[in-house]
């Protein structure tokens with residue numbers, strides 16, 4: 105088995121897709137670092153102070169003023185109210201929610217990437233693991249060796265997991281190095297409040313806890329890893345089912361994008377919570393935002409995603425070990 | 431070319447990473463679903479240390495803006511409002527660093543402001559302020575237009591009494607935390623001066639302003655800044671399309687008045 | 697009698713409603729060079745795909761060295777080296793990496809064997825270049841190298857002369873004859889070219905529209921007429 109995995113890694117590295125993914129992420133990191141630096145500078149100019157309490161308090165008041173507008177939807181209003189409550193809680197506990205530094209940037213960035221960016225990057229790798237062998241024709245050579253088909257597929261799946269772990273790592277490393285150039289490299293120990301619960305549109309702070317930022321990051325990255333594995337597994341299934349990598353990617357892309365759209369508008373369509381793409385924004389449970397559909401929790405999302413991945417994995421093996429190869 | 435040793439190194443490294451991320455995932459699941467995280471005990475707010483931390487640099491002029499939509503700048507297409515214009519003027523006029531804290535909330539009435547200034551963080555901000563600008567009372571009087579629809583002198587008298595009480599409370603609270611900063615209170619103008627019955631509405635507003643000025647006079651370092659006259663002659667030129675809030679021009683002339691008062695004071 | 701290296705036993709393949717292979721049976725003795733001869737679309741590739749386990753027969757069984765390809769896949773396939781249709785290889789890897797890839801999967805291949813096979817197919821100079829820089833002929837050679845790498849006792853080549861120049865075809869023919877007759881390797885080749893079969897094979901099966909029309913030893917045919925005459929005669933019926 106280890107030899108099969110080495111084979112797959114050789115091909116993965118040979119295809120240079122990891123390199124492409126790394127470059128894309130590096131570029132995005134640079135862009136977002138710049139954008140955030142600009143934003144901070146603008147706020148500082150406007151308020152004339154660097155004191156985070158001032159800034160936070162101003163943010164709260166600004167949001168309160170947006171609440172006053174009659175034109176905003178009830179859902180958005182609720183989201184804003186929860187945000188205000190949370191910011192107020194930070195303020196009351198004298199904790200800076202955005203201690204300047206690369207780790208804080210990383211925290212915000214992973215929270216924003218877990219739903220789309222990371223899944224996309226993983227998809228680029230996963231969607232062609234099997235289908236490229238088919239479209240290249242190499243699958244004929246691969247499957248006419250004295251190795252059972254399930255072992256071949258398993259070696260590919262293991263490689264996928266390794267690749268996902270690597271992508272998450274590169275994501276963290278790049279984010280840290282690039283944003284650190286601007287924000288500095290400190291802030292691992294900064295306190296972060298987690299454990300907010302949103303229930304019935306209200307923020308419940310009864311079970312909050314304070315953890316150092318490094319621990320929070322480890323948790324967020326663990327969740328991002330999990331989501332990436334799930335998305336990778338689903339792309340993997342598509343890769344087994346379709347011959348063309350582009351078609352597999354297209355389908356997955358459509359699902360992922362519909363997920364980000366649905367998350368913002370499905371609150372009245374209860375059954376949508378069983379769709380995998382509505383459950384991807386999983387770090388939002390760490391930060392305590394209101395879930396897309398009432399009643400969704402971290403445990404719920406993890407369960408749903410695990411079921412989707414397990415079914416996809418089963419189907420992949422079922423189909424791959426039986427299908428005729430043309 | 432991919433070397434065999436590179437492949438092996440990658441495999442090993444990625445395997446270690448997999449374990450690492452898995453630990454992160456376990457940690458989360460434990461913390462959230464197993465609830466093993468120690469629940470946070472709200473920290474007692476240590477006033478002293480807070481004060482120290484919040485001390486803004488000495489060479490900064492800290493401006494605090496309180497009140498309602500006028501202070502917020504509603505209706506100004508540039509988004510600045512009279513506060514924004516004022517800050518621009520102050521920054522242009524000197525090398526001194528100017529910080530601005532705009533805690534005004536759209537639609538805020540005097541009773542709500544009275545509550546707002548009792549918040550610990552607002553009080554802290556009041557302490558640090560060198561200059562306070564304030565608009566309040568417009569919503570107490572106009573009630574989103576209701577007052578005009580069912581014009582009732584008795585009701586208005588009631589509103590005014592309650593308002594004056596709140597204003598007194600607000601001013602005394604501010605003075606409790608900061609007895610240095612000059613408070614600039616901007617009076618009401620009559621947005622309905624071009625409509626019918628402007629004699630009555632103007633009279634109500636004049637009385638309102640008069641009582642506000644009287645209340646203000648009870649406290650040190652307070653300045654009543656009239657705006658009635660600014661909007662008296664050319665009201666349509668200075669109003670936003672809602673015919674109630676000033677537009678950019680309107681805010682500009684309000685700011686001009688404040689600026690001239692401030693440069694005289696310094 | 698020796699056990700047959702390849703044994704097709706009433707093999708049928710249907711895809712959808714279409715019958716692509718219709719109850720074909722034949723066997724190939726060890727050391728024989730056997731040809732599947734038929735026009736394009738006759739079902740040659742499909743037969744070879746089933747033989748290598750890429751497709752499952754709808755009915756019937758195929759045995760390689762006595763092992764059923766369906767029930768005993770690993771044992772049956774381990775003695776087979778094949779190129780089906782085109783020599784498709786990993787174009788983004790070097791020739792050498794491609795060979796290592798397949799060597800890892802077959803187990804018993806060592807460095808000496810790799811060097812030997814590379815020299816044999818004449819790719820020693822280009823072996824560390826990426827395959828995408830190879831000409832079609834070089835790819836054929838590399839394909840051959842991966843098929844022969846683990847010293848198989850059955851070599852299956854689907855239209856092997858496609859893309860080879862006449863000199864290359866001659867070389868390949870000499871080599872196949874040599875390994876068949878000197879080392880006892882069984883060779884199964886498919887082709888739509890009569891002349892090629894005539895020069896190479898010991899026995900042929902003529903296949904058309906999924907059916908085997910005739911199986912004959914080459915000397916029997918050649919005795920009577922040229923293969924071409926024979927082929928036209930058979931397919932005309």
Ligand SMILES: Nc1ncnc2c1ncn2[C@@H]1O[C@H](COP(=O)(O)OP(=O)(O)O)[C@@H](O)[C@H]1O
Pocket residue numbers: 430711714716734735736737738739740741742743
């Ligand atoms: N995947 C498929 N689905 C349906 N028909 C197929 C498929 N593959 C091949 N065929 C048909 O089977 C027949 C035999 O094809 P093939 O074995 O490739 O012929 P040959 O290799 O002898 O030229 C052809 O008529 C072809 O159209």
Ligand SMILES: [Mg+2]
Pocket residue numbers: 740741742781854855
């Ligand atoms: Mg063919």
